[in-house]
Amino acid sequence: MLSATKFFRVDDLTVQIYNSETEMAQDAAEIAQKYLQDILTSRDSATILLATGNSQLKFLDALIKLGGVDWSRVTMFHLDEYLGIAADHAASFRRYLQERVEKRVQPKQFHYIEGDALQPLAECDRYTNLLKAQPIDLCCLGIGENGHIAFNDPSVANFQDSYSVKLVKLDAANRQQQVNTGYFPHLENVPQYAFTLTIPMICSAKKIICLAPEKRKAQVVKQMLQESINIKCPASILRQQPQATLFLDVNSATAAFLESELTS
Template sequence: MKSLRIFDTPTEVAGAVADRLAEVLAQHPRPVITFPTGSTMLPVYREIVARSQTGQLDLRGVQGIQLDEYAGVDDHTEASFRAWLHEHLLAPTGITAFHTLPAHDPTPAALASYEQVIASYGGVDLAILGIGGNGHIAFNEPGSPADSRTRVVELDRRTRQANERYWTDSDAFVPTRAVTQGIGTILEAREVLLIATGAEKAEILHEALHGPVSEHVPASLIRSHPHAEVLADAAAGRQPSDSSARESDRLSA
């Protein structure tokens, strides 16, 4: 693993993510990037959109790859991750090349085709990730194999509870299954950037970075990646026994 960087606020984390995205765009005119969803990413995407609209970032050449999605949803499901990304990132920045997971009908052939699309792009340049309260990355719940590929998974009860707020009375159901890039698929990206903000992520982030590297805490597996970096705010990055966070901490696998 490359490093852990801790900032005072989520706004500063957002700026650091946007800065790294600018560097990637300078290196690759059409970079392949995976984008996560969730409340952690809202300030990040606001910053990226703001820079896009002022001409500081041009994301129109980005090749977007979907990380995860609820199983059974389609383009008309308001609470789908695709719809969320379209609203908060894709439409405002002009990203039109976005390859979605075959969530509506995730047959083995469709899942294999999705993996082939990633290979046809030459692999992922930057995998941006969040971390779930139980340590999941994408929808790889605890116990997911380190070499897993894109597949259908059963969602952990805690994950479903955390995501219930996105489903309204007008939606048909709160899914119990999802389609996700596997951990093996994710770790093939040339660079991994994991984002964590908020005090509620402090304990699981500390476990992922300082506990055993284990499939029981999927996020811990990024420590095996030579170009993985974690960006956290002070609340998420604090040591459980500390009242304040360090500004920067270098880690190794």
């Protein structure tokens, strides 16, 4: 197992920094693998929430290549989906996870949010009932450039949300990020609304692995770790989650920590 170059806590949140995104992803994958193995040793099944986006690519690939997990005993959910997008759309999170995870590991079941459901509010209820049927063992997260986790943008984030799944309007920064990272050709192509698991639902997971590599995440990582815990940076709530670990590479950590601190 690789070791972080720096390891510390910010409030209740564990933070680990690595020399590269590849090392970060590999170590996070090994930690997730061991955790799932331990669960499946003591129980018949495990349940995980998966994120999408570029921050997850190397991690998911490393986790699958490690092997050693009986995926036929693992039930999977995902964190969010665009409203009105079909499962075969190039930017669909269902397609992302079907191609990168489900087809490769064949889990016990993968419950998807149906982004093109004819009754979106009923879809929220359906997915809520599925989520509440069992505890969530592991949640794998990313952080948006505006500080969102899942699609909980600052404008709609609620740390005491009474819902488990809800419909939200995406803010301009979030929609632009989807263009910048190549998932849509133009801003007008990005849906304005989406389904998202809420922050309390995410924080109910017994273990949270949050990956935030790359220079473009540096400023939001700094805000998350150094400013107050509030909905202006929804990811800051992870500082109140002792079951959570934030994985950074040196590029995403540079704004929050001096270079001398990173190597000390």
